[in-house]
Amino acid sequence: xxxxxxxxxxxxxxxxxxxxxxxxxxxxxxxxxxxxxxxxxxxxxxxxxxxxxxxxxxxxxxxxxxxxxxxxxxxxxxxxxxxxxxxxxxxxxxxxxxxxxxxxxxxxxxxxx
Numbered sequence: 163x164x165x166x167x168x169x170x171x172x173x174x175x176x177x178x179x180x181x182x183x184x185x186x187x188x189x190x191x192x193x194x195x196x197x198x199x200x201x202x203x204x205x206x207x208x209x210x211x212x213x214x215x216x217x218x219x220x221x222x223x224x225x226x227x228x229x230x231x232x233x234x235x236x237x238x239x240x241x242x243x244x245x246x247x248x249x250x251x252x253x254x255x256x257x258x259x260x261x262x263x264x265x266x267x268x269x270x271x272x273x274x275x
Contacts, residue, residue, distance in 0.1 A: 165258055166255055166258045166259055167227065167231060167232075167234075167235035168235070169251065169254060169255050169258060170199070170232070170235040170236055170244065170246075170255070171235050171236055171237065172251075173246055173248065173251040173255075174235075174236040174237060176248070176251070178246060178247050178248035178251050179236055179244055179245070179246060179247070180194075180195075180244065180245045180247060181236065181238065181241045181243065181244045181245075182241070182243070183208075183242070183243060185245070186198060186212075186243045186244065186245040187215060189245045189247060190215050190216060190219050190221050190245070191215075191219065193219070194245075194247050195219075195221050195245040195246070195247060196221075196222075196245075196246050196247060196248060196249045196251070196252035197221070197222045197223075197224060197245070197246040197251075197252035197255060197256065198212060198216050198221055198222070198223050198224070198243065198244070198245050198246075199224045199225075199226075199227075199232065199243070199244040199245075199246070199255075200212050200223060200224070200225045200242065200243050201225075201226075201227060201228050201229040201231075201232050201241070201242045201243070202225055202226045202227060202228055202265075202266075203228045203229055204225075204229070204242045204243065208242060208243070209225065212243060213268070216268070217268075222252070222256065222267070222268065222269050223267075223268045224255070224256075224259065224265055224266070224267050224268075225265065225266045225267075225268070226265025226266060227265065229241055229242050232244060
């Protein structure tokens with residue numbers, strides 16, 4: 163497993179990862195999500211939902227890998243969407259990803275910030 167995904171496992175063991183549509187949406191709305199990770203093989207509707215929601219709430223979004231890799235990285239069966247709830251882990255993951263061709267990274271920052 164690559165370096166970025168092993169970081170997700172570490173964050174999971176630290177209790178800083180939420181998975182599943184409803185939990186992640188709730189974290190986005192409450193401002194608890196520092197970074198959302200969406201599987202590249204998520205349905206078009208799911209991708210649109212999380213792109214729009216992350217954009218509205220200015221949460222960075224990372225799209226890539228697939229549901230099996232994301233699930234394996236946190237020790238669960240296939241996962242389509244994850245939220246990191248810790249700024250430190252989120253920054254480290256963004257740094258490790260860098261210019262990886264496997265992922266699309268979207269920084270949603272508010273104009274008012």
